[in-house]
Amino acid sequence: MGRPPGLSARWKLTLSYAGFLLLAGALLLAVVWVFLLRYVPDNSRGLLGISPNRYVLLQVFVPAAAAALAVILVFGLLGGWILAGRMLAPLARITDAARLAGTGSLSHRIRMTGRQDEFRELSDAFDVMLDQLESHVGEQQRFAANASHELRTPLAISRTMLDVARRDPTRDRGELVERLHVVNARAIDLTEALLLLSRSDRGDFPREDVDLSLIAEEAAETLLPLAERRRITLEVTGDAARTTGSAQLLLRMGLNLVQNAVVHNLPTGGEVTVHTEVRGAASVLRVENTGPLLPADLVPTLTEPFRRGTDRVRTEEHAGAGLGLAIVQSVVRAHGGSLDLAPRPAGGLLVTVRLPGARRAR
Incomplete structure (x- = not known):
C-alpha cells in the first residue's frame, strides 16, 4: 500500500530549527514588553518631551524588532537546512547501502568513520547484519548446490544401471534389483536427513x-x-x-x-x-x-x-x-x-x- 507524500526529514528538521529560533525571538520581545515597555509612560497624544516614552520606543523598536525576526527566520531556515544536511548525511549512506542490499548485493559495507553516535551505531549494526546475511546466503547456496549434487548421484546411478539392463536382457536381474535397492535406500536416507535438518532449523517441535x-x-x-x-x-x-x-x-x-x-x-x-x-x-x-x-x-x-x-x-x-x-x-x-x-x-x-x-x- 502506497503512503501519501510528506515532508522529508531534512525539511522537518529545518522547519524545527527555524521555528525554534522564531519562538525564541518572540519570547525575547515579549520579555522586553512585559518588563520594560509597559512601565514607560505613553505620551502619544501630548507633547513629546525629551525623556523616552512608550510611543517613541514603539515607533523605533517595533520595525527593528520585526526586521530582526525576519532575519532570524531566514537565518534559521538556511542554517537549519545546512545543519540538517550534515546531520542526516550518515543516514543517506545507510539508505544507499540498504538499497544495494535490496538488489541482492550483500558485499557492500558502510564502514562509517568518526566518533560514536546513534548514526554510527546504526551503521555498525547494519554492517554486522550484512555480514551475517552474506554468510547465511552463501551457506544456503553451497547447501543447495551440494544437496542437488548428492541427490543427482543416486538418480544417475539408477539410470545407468537401468540403461545397462535394457541393452543387456540376459543380465542377472537379482543383482540389478539389489543394487537399485541400495541406491534407492541411500537417496531416501539423504532426503530424510535433509527434512530432519530443515525441521530442526525451524525449531517448531514439542518440548x-x-x-x-x-x-x-x-x-x-x-x-x-x-x-x-x-x-x-x-x-x-x-x-x-x-x-x-x-x-x-x-x-x-x-x-x-x-x-x-x-x-x-x-x-x-x-x-x-x-x-x-x-x-x-x-x-x-x-x-x-x-x-x-x-x-x-x-x-x-x-x-x-x-x-x-x-x-x-x-x-x-x-x-x-x-x-x-x-x-x-x-x-x-x-x-x-x-x-x-x-x-x-x-x-x-x-x-x-x-x-x-x-x-x-x-
Missing part, C-alpha cells in the same frame, strides 16, 4: 523433559553391533543430565555423534567414550573417540553440510550423506545449546554438547 544419559545409552545400544563388527570398545559413563527439548531430535543427535565416532575411528581396536554430566546450569554430553590425527583447521568445517574430512573413513555400510554433524549442530542450536569440536592430540575427535538444564519443579 519435554529429556535425560541425556538415557539418550546416550539408547544410541550406544543401537550402534553396539556396528562397534563390535569393527572391534571398537563402546563405553557409556556419567550421571543423569536433564534438559528440555525434543526427545526424537536429541536421540538423532546422539545417534549421529556415536555413529561418527564409531565409523571415523581406527580400523580395529579403537575406543569410543560417551559421557554425560551436569556442569552448573548446563547438561553436557561428551563423545570422544580414537582415530587418525585431524588438522586443526579442518575440525571447524566438519559441521558444514556435506563436508567430509579427507582422512575420515567412509564405509559402504554407513556411507552417510555428510550431514551428520550438520544435523547435530542444527539440533543443538534449536535447543539453545552450544557445540564444541576439538581434535585429540593422540588422534580422533572430542565433541562436547552443552544444553540448558531442565528446571526442577518446586
